[in-house]
Amino acid sequence: MSIIQKTASEQLALLNSGELTSVELTQAYLNQIEQIDGQVGAFLRVETESALAQAAAIDQKRATGAPLGKLAGLPVAIKDILCTKDTPTTCGSRMLENFEPPYNATVVEKLLAADAVILGRTNMDEFAMGSSTENSAYQTTQNPWDTTRIPGGSSGGAAACVSADMAPLSVGTDTGGSIRQPAALCGCVGLKPTYGRVSRYGLIAFASSLDQIGPLARTVEDTALLLEVLAGHDPLDSTSVNQPTPAYSETVNQPLENLTLGVVDRHFGEGIDPEIEAAVQAAIQVYESLGATIKHIEMPHADYGIATYYIIAPCEASSNLARYDGAHYGYRTDQAEVVAELAEDGSDEGPLVRMYRKSRSEGFGEEVQRRIMLGTYALSEGYYDAFYLKALKVRRLIRQDYDAAFEQVDMIIGPVTANPAFAQGEKTSDPMAMYLEDLYTVTANLAGIAGISLPCGFTSGGLPVGLQLQAAPFQEEKLLRAAQMYQAATDFHTRRPELS
Amino acid sequence: MSEFSYEIVIGLEVHVQLKTKTKLFCRCRTEFGNPPNTQTCPVCLGMPGSLPVMNKKAYFLGMRTALALNCGIPKFTKWDRKNYFYPDLPKGYQTSQFDLPMSEEGYLDIKSTKDEFEPRRVRIIRAHLEEDAGKSMHDEAAGKGDSRIDLNRTGTPLLEIVSYPDMRSAAEAKAYMQELRLLLTYLDVSDCNMQEGSLRCDANVNLHITTDDGVIATPIVEIKNMNSFRSVERGIEYEAKRQYDVWQETGKVLGELPKQTRGWDDSAQVTRSQREKEESADYRYFPCPDLVPVIVTDQQIDEVRQEIGELPSALRERLQNEFGLTIYSADVIVNQGLSLVEYYLELAAAAGDNKLAGNWVQGEVLRILNDQEIEIEDFPIDAGRLAELLQLIQTGDLDSSKAKDVFAAMLTSESSAADVVKELGIEKVDEGALEALCQVLVERNQRIVDDVKSGNEKAVGALIGQAKKENPNVNPGQVRQICLEIINNL
Ligand SMILES: [Zn+2]
Numbered sequence: 001m002s003i004i005q006k007t008a009s010e011q012l013a014l015l016n017s018g019e020l021t022s023v024e025l026t027q028a029y030l031n032q033i034e035q036i037d038g039q040v041g042a043f044l045r046v047e048t049e050s051a052l053a054q055a056a057a058i059d060q061k062r063a064t065g066a067p068l069g070k071l072a073g074l075p076v077a078i079k080d081i082l083c084t085k086d087t088p089t090t091c092g093s094r095m096l097e098n099f100e101p102p103y104n105a106t107v108v109e110k111l112l113a114a115d116a117v118i119l120g121r122t123n124m125d126e127f128a129m130g131s132s133t134e135n136s137a138y139q140t141t142q143n144p145w146d147t148t149r150i151p152g153g154s155s156g157g158a159a160a161c162v163s164a165d166m167a168p169l170s171v172g173t174d175t176g177g178s179i180r181q182p183a184a185l186c187g188c189v190g191l192k193p194t195y196g197r198v199s200r201y202g203l204i205a206f207a208s209s210l211d212q213i214g215p216l217a218r219t220v221e222d223t224a225l226l227l228e229v230l231a232g233h234d235p236l237d238s239t240s241v242n243q244p245t246p247a248y249s250e251t252v253n254q255p256l257e258n259l260t261l262g263v264v265d266r267h268f269g270e271g272i273d274p275e276i277e278a279a280v281q282a283a284i285q286v287y288e289s290l291g292a293t294i295k296h297i298e299m300p301h302a303d304y305g306i307a308t309y310y311i312i313a314p315c316e317a318s319s320n321l322a323r324y325d326g327a328h329y330g331y332r333t334d335q336a337e338v339v340a341e342l343a344e345d346g347s348d349e350g351p352l353v354r355m356y357r358k359s360r361s362e363g364f365g366e367e368v369q370r371r372i373m374l375g376t377y378a379l380s381e382g383y384y385d386a387f388y389l390k391a392l393k394v395r396r397l398i399r400q401d402y403d404a405a406f407e408q409v410d411m412i413i414g415p416v417t418a419n420p421a422f423a424q425g426e427k428t429s430d431p432m433a434m435y436l437e438d439l440y441t442v443t444a445n446l447a448g449i450a451g452i453s454l455p456c457g458f459t460s461g462g463l464p465v466g467l468q469l470q471a472a473p474f475q476e477e478k479l480l481r482a483a484q485m486y487q488a489a490t491d492f493h494t495r496r497p498e499l500s
Numbered sequence: 501m502s503e504f505s506y507e508i509v510i511g512l513e514v515h516v517q518l519k520t521k522t523k524l525f526c527r528c529r530t531e532f533g534n535p536p537n538t539q540t541c542p543v544c545l546g547m548p549g550s551l552p553v554m555n556k557k558a559y560f561l562g563m564r565t566a567l568a569l570n571c572g573i574p575k576f577t578k579w580d581r582k583n584y585f586y587p588d589l590p591k592g593y594q595t596s597q598f599d600l601p602m603s604e605e606g607y608l609d610i611k612s613t614k615d616e617f618e619p620r621r622v623r624i625i626r627a628h629l630e631e632d633a634g635k636s637m638h639d640e641a642a643g644k645g646d647s648r649i650d651l652n653r654t655g656t657p658l659l660e661i662v663s664y665p666d667m668r669s670a671a672e673a674k675a676y677m678q679e680l681r682l683l684l685t686y687l688d689v690s691d692c693n694m695q696e697g698s699l700r701c702d703a704n705v706n707l708h709i710t711t712d713d714g715v716i717a718t719p720i721v722e723i724k725n726m727n728s729f730r731s732v733e734r735g736i737e738y739e740a741k742r743q744y745d746v747w748q749e750t751g752k753v754l755g756e757l758p759k760q761t762r763g764w765d766d767s768a769q770v771t772r773s774q775r776e777k778e779e780s781a782d783y784r785y786f787p788c789p790d791l792v793p794v795i796v797t798d799q800q801i802d803e804v805r806q807e808i809g810e811l812p813s814a815l816r817e818r819l820q821n822e823f824g825l826t827i828y829s830a831d832v833i834v835n836q837g838l839s840l841v842e843y844y845l846e847l848a849a850a851a852g853d854n855k856l857a858g859n860w861v862q863g864e865v866l867r868i869l870n871d872q873e874i875e876i877e878d879f880p881i882d883a884g885r886l887a888e889l890l891q892l893i894q895t896g897d898l899d900s901s902k903a904k905d906v907f908a909a910m911l912t913s914e915s916s917a918a919d920v921v922k923e924l925g926i927e928k929v930d931e932g933a934l935e936a937l938c939q940v941l942v943e944r945n946q947r948i949v950d951d952v953k954s955g956n957e958k959a960v961g962a963l964i965g966q967a968k969k970e971n972p973n974v975n976p977g978q979v980r981q982i983c984l985e986i987i988n989n990l
Contacts, residue, residue: 083549096548103542105549204548208789237551238792316789319581322592323546356585379583379784388786
């Protein structure tokens with residue numbers, strides 16, 4: 001077994017015992033990227049030199065016996081939405097093509113403090129808006145299990161690189177399912193933490209009240225290890241919650257006794273691929289065989305999740321993305337063209353407004369522009385009450401549904417997606433079909449609760465199927481233990497896509 | 501067209517820069533006058549991924565002001581985003597408070613000591629916190645459109661105090677601004693420097709015109725750019741006349757035209773229509789998802805209330821009622837600020853004569869402060885030393901003109917009043933000797949005696965002159981009084 005096929009936890013043990021150096025490990029991943037990322041397109045930028053330099057420094061540190069961080073020497077891939085000082089951070093957008101933030105996101109600081117090696121930046125839907133990574137302004141990412149298919153999104157690169165052994169650990173973000181859905185479609189583990197569990201400082205905002213940073217890895221254990229590093233209160237983020245971070249990696253292997261799982265019957269039946277339903281039902285039976293009790297529960301407002309999400313998220317996005325106006329940083333249209341255009345069309349629009357209009361029309365992709373317009377409309381005078389305010393009310397009802405459910409059950413079990421990975425281009429002209437990809441995931445974001453996706457089978461066509469567990473706020477520790485119970489009893493997570 | 505009488509209706513929106521070391525949502529400094537864009541960070545530059553964290557100091561300064569304006573403090577408030585595009589607003593929205601401001605429903609009383617208007621209570625609709633924008637400097641010459649932006653000011657905490665349209669003249673509006681500024685300085689919440697923009701005023705103005713068919717209202721105009729008390733007054737006066745003329749011309753009334761924004765051009769002394777900042781005035785307010793709501797406790801409100809000392813209106817009343825000063829004197833002293841009031845209180849207590857102390861503070865002391873352009877803190881004679889001087893006046897050891905000589909000498913020395921009196925060779929004349937001197941003078945000047953007897957009391961002045969020649973230390977008042985007594989008893 002090659003070193004890159006081992007789990008991060010196994011690699012860490014080898015690093016600590018001296019059987020492996022971080023430079024060797026990093027180089028092994030760089031080789032793998034070199035060999036296969038041409039087919040996958042997971043990385044926007046591979047930071048070969050700095051990664052090897054970091055790895056060498058950590059090896060040195062380890063050799064001197066200095067205290068080491070929790071990820072000492074392990075390579076980590078970062079979604080290109082997390083600000084990294086003096087390093088391009090594009091958010092998958094033309095708008096930020098040449099943008100180098102003057103500061104590090106808090107999670108980047110945490111990774112560096114944990115002695116992780118930053119391997120490179122992964123591809124994503126522009127400003128995290130999308131479910132297929134096709135909205136990246138730079139490249140598409142292919143699903144390692146079938147390169148004619150999408151990897152999911154928006155953290156498509158983050159999931160694909162882990163799935164194809166190009167990184168042991170990867171950091172993504174989840175606004176409506178952007179970690180869990182690609183993890184499911186690529187056959188890896190992805191966790192969306194409770195809102196406020198991980199600092200958002202330096203995460204380029206899509207929808208501030210929904211965005212959370214979270215880990216992706218091949219196993220639940222590795223996911224626990226990375227979450228332990230990412231989580232924690234941050235005085236720079238007013239919405240981060242001041243709660244101690246449990247040692248997830250130390251408890252992840254302790255099975256839960258008297259586990260009660262809730263099943264929402266409406267998650268099955270109409271609209272769901274029968275093979276997915278079968279795989280998820282089989283997973284539920286695995287839990288039963290492990291001693292879990294299954295309860296059928298109602299989530300009366302879950303059907304309104306997508307509608308609610310597609311009002312709140314665009315509203316916040318329309319405001320969050322107003323700063324990309326061409327005036328201060330990022331893409332600005334050609335000034336001479338502005339002047340020439342105005343002279344030609346004789347519009348009484350001022351040069352400033354025309355500069356805004358052109359910069360934003362040229363710098364943003366179609367889906368981003370669509371959501372900015374949706375949000376602007378929904379917040380406008382006369383529509384605010386009917387759309388935004390109503391959506392907030394439904395959001396509260398959805399949270400109440402969860403609160404009621406978690407009084408009866410420890411976790412909710414169900415599918416992540418209704419279908420396996422679809423073909424590239426299949427849904428690009430049908431935004432509604434694309435939005436429905438988030439059907440089972442958005443409610444966790446609206447309610448601010450935690451959710452995890454883990455491999456639970458394959459379709460007859462060989463595509464991965466994901467299982468979702470959702471837990472009450474700040475119950476990540478139990479969520480990981482429950483997920484690990486399943487993973488210890490199954491071997492879906494050990495299978496590898498075949499890429500030449 | 502015939503002339504009609506009208507009433508000016510004025511409401512003011514005042515923006516106060518709060519005196520915090522750091523900005524409202526980041527740790528950048530708030531100093532004025534530093535090189536452009538040197539007081540910035542990812543947060544106030546609106547960099548991607550940056551997040552705001554509320555400055556609690558600013559919140560409590562805002563609360564202190566609101567309490568002093570008799571406002572109610574809701575227990576729950578939140579932050580909202582006011583969305584619009586402008587280059588001096590790097591995030592594309594201003595973080596402000598929309599439907600749940602930090603304070604509501606207060607008032608500020610104003611009155612005029614010069615009878616320019618009746619005393620009036622101006623009600624406050626709300627006072628809320630928001631962040632300041634940056635500054636744009638346009639070079640619009642020849643349509644070049646070369647603009648420069650300084651974001652040092654971006655994110656500075658502002659308290660916006662919105663009044664009801666309760667004022668009825670430009671003089672009232674000016675008085676409201678002056679009283680508000682005084683209150684803010686007593687509270688020590690702002691530098692209140694109108695030139696530097698730490699106190700800014702926008703006025704909403706329209707007219708209620710009494711016509712033959714009843715009272716009509718003209719469309720409301722918001723006047724901006726009034727950077728001094730005088731321009732507030734002039735701007736409103738100009739705007740009232742302009743609105744009246746426009747109404748005479750067009751007959752347009754409230755509701756028939758959209759609200760207009762006009763800027764006050766101080767050099768031309770006119771208001772001019774301003775190009776709108778954005779095409780539509782729909783700010784798409786919504787709660788800021790990056791900031792948590794603010795929940796305040798009764799205990800916090802009480803603590804802030806404790807920080808508030810005696811305020812101008814209460815002090816004026818105390819100086820009138822307890823210290824017996826005239827309304828005018830009380831006003832003059834209080835309007836100079838808390839330090840001068842404290843100086844007065846100390847002086848009055850030490851001198852033992854409230855009115856005399858009032859006269860001296862309002863007269864000699866203020867004259868020196870104005871002449872030398874210094875604050876009372878830098879005034880060379882402390883209240884204790886001045887009190888000794890006032891005591892010498894009360895005992896009759898010094899007459900007022902001698903006292904002024906002593907005062908002048910004390911300004912440049914550190915000696916006590918008594919020592920200065922000695923240094924200047926001023927001696928109190930023995931009462932017996934003075935009477936004897938007067939007796940001699942009366943006997944020597946029969947012509948003056950006759951003049952006085954025939955009703956010309958002023959003639960006695962010549963005797964005072966002679967007395968001074970004989971003995972420079974005599975008190976002219978005393979000489980006058982004694983001589984008159986002797987003459988009248990003849
Ligand atoms: Zn700043």
